[in-house]
Amino acid sequence: MPTQAPRQIAPALLSPALNRRHVLVGSASALAAAGLSTWSPCAAAQAKPLPAFASWKDATATIVHSATTIETKRSAFGSSVITPTEQLYVRNNLPTPDAAVVANRDAWEISIEGVGKPRTLTLRELKTLGLETVAMVLQCSGNGRGFFPSKPSGTPWTVGAAGCVVWSGVPVRAVAEALGGVDGGMRFMTGTGGEKLPEGLDPKSIIVERSVPASAMVDALLAWEMNGVAIPLAHGGPLRLIVPGYTGVNNIKYIKRLAFTAHETDARIMSHGYRVSPPGGKGDPSQPSVQEMTVKSWINSPGPDSTALEKGRMQVGGVAFGGMHAVKRVEVSVDGGKTWADARLVGPDLGKYAWRQFVLDVRLPAGPHVLASRATDVMGNVQPQQRLENAAGYNNTSWADHALTVSVA
Structure with missing residues (x-):
């Protein structure tokens, strides 16, 4: 031809x-x-170093904005579909847990609630319940924020708070079925992260806990593998909730609790955070939540x-x-x-x-x-x-x- x-x-x-x-x-x-982003000898000299928990990242392919935010350079995406783990962006709402949480991955525990037979399962037990793999775009809700003329607070991402990643784990629907099915009237799937919370604060004011429609469980995974290897600590290992099609904040890292609930969580990151508010306004429960991409x-x-x-x-x-x-x-x-x-x-x-x-x-x-x-x-x-x-x-x-x-x- x-x-x-x-x-x-x-x-x-x-x-x-x-x-x-x-x-x-x-x-x-x-x-x-x-x-x-631009590069010059001066800019390179002033570049922030990679944080210790992500020191294995490719410094030439990333931009370090802060100790919890790392962006992929636009020029680093290359011409392959899958984004290499060492180049993938990082966005953490709380400090990364101690590396001890990945020392014995199979011992990690997660509480499953809102099902016929609620119980706590280890990662080792989860691995006996099923296995699926999904390729999906993982993208921070604020990707593209750097283009807003109003200069909103937060990391000024351009395009690099996104990547295409392959996840492997057990389907959430399989876990629910193994535990007697989802209870009636449960409209939401709520995930809770396992980060250590600062002392002296109301846990609900700081905890990473998000609710998505219960229907999202159809394609959701409790994943322990990313791009063919155990999920690194920087990306939520040993266990992460993966909700394909939803923005990154809904894909809960270090997940310790998965509950089917009648109502959305009242955690502040859900009730007021990640809400699409009018310019000059503040988030509240009446405004659209940042969920589906x-x-x-x-x-x-x-x-x-x-x-x-x-x-x-x-x-x-x-x-x-x-x-x-x-x-x-x-x-x-x-x-x-x-x-x-x-x-x-x-x-x-x-x-x-x-x-x-x-x-x-x-x-x-x-x-x-x-x-x-x-x-x-x-x-x-x-x-x-x-x-x-x-x-x-x-x-x-x-x-x-x-x-x-x-x-x-």
């Missing part, structure tokens, strides 16, 4: 709005002003670290996912969204919860080009142009925010 000729697309004319948000590749000062994509290559791009043929590629639904289509624009062309989905399809890689073969003339991608899921939901403005900078799926400006010589 003859090779299809690369698509010719006219050079972009930068709009004032895009000029404010995006930067020319190679311009370190502009990159910094836009909140995008929606369709999103972004371009990784050529990216903000690309230099010396020469005019002519090149491959524009990135990742796309639908959250709760599979990706059906990805379009790419090289003129800031004025015109679009269908990209090709490449690599293996690992299921509806995983992301898909896409690529568009183009020829770019010399000059600046605004690269953007727009995904559509199988339900017909289209990635929006604009972000949903909110106080905490959650759920940014804007294709305009995630666009990149590159300069071709």
Whole structure:
């Protein structure tokens, strides 16, 4: 079959709005002003070291924001579907537990409640009840916060608080069935983390405890393995609740309690935290909770670290996912969204919860080009142009925010 000729697309004319948000590749000062990562000898010297619990991470592929927040560099995603564990982002709401919790993984205990025969099970016992594997996008609720002009408090993530990960463990539904089934009237599945809580505080004010609809148990796992190895301490080992399609905070690390409940937990991280509040407002139970993810994509290559791009043929590629639904289509624009062309989905399809890689073969003339991608899921939901403005900078799926400006010589 003859090779299809690369698509010719006219050079972009930068709009004032895009000029404010995006930067020319190679311009370190502009990159910094836009909140995008850039590298220089000075910046490298000032880079924060990896925290001890994640010292095994790849320092060249990550950005350390704080002792509990580590971002994957946009340029590090590469062209493989699965995100290597040493590059995957870290976001912990509480200090990481002592490494002693993974010294004897099989002895870890979890209490199962809201079932016919509630009891405490060890990880060793869980392993006898079933096994499944799922590939899914793990993404922090605040991924893309760094693009908000309002500069919400919290880590200014761009795209790197996400990754595509393979988890293995026992299906939650199998555990519930083994213990007599879920009790009637239980509308929620509530997970409680096993982090050590600071003394002198109301536990409900600080504990990591989240509720999701009980229907989420259909695909949920109690996972002990990640990307083929035991889950590292940094990512919630020895045992983590995995709820495919839901944002990271709902995937409870160090899970010690899984309860089917009639009501949502009243823990503050649920009742007031991770709520989509209006700009200037504060979270409360009346506002939408950050739970299911929606369709999103972004371009990784050529990216903000690309230099010396020469005019002519090149491959524009990135990742796309639908959250709760599979990706059906990805379009790419090289003129800031004025015109679009269908990209090709490449690599293996690992299921509806995983992301898909896409690529568009183009020829770019010399000059600046605004690269953007727009995904559509199988339900017909289209990635929006604009972000949903909110106080905490959650759920940014804007294709305009995630666009990149590159300069071709």
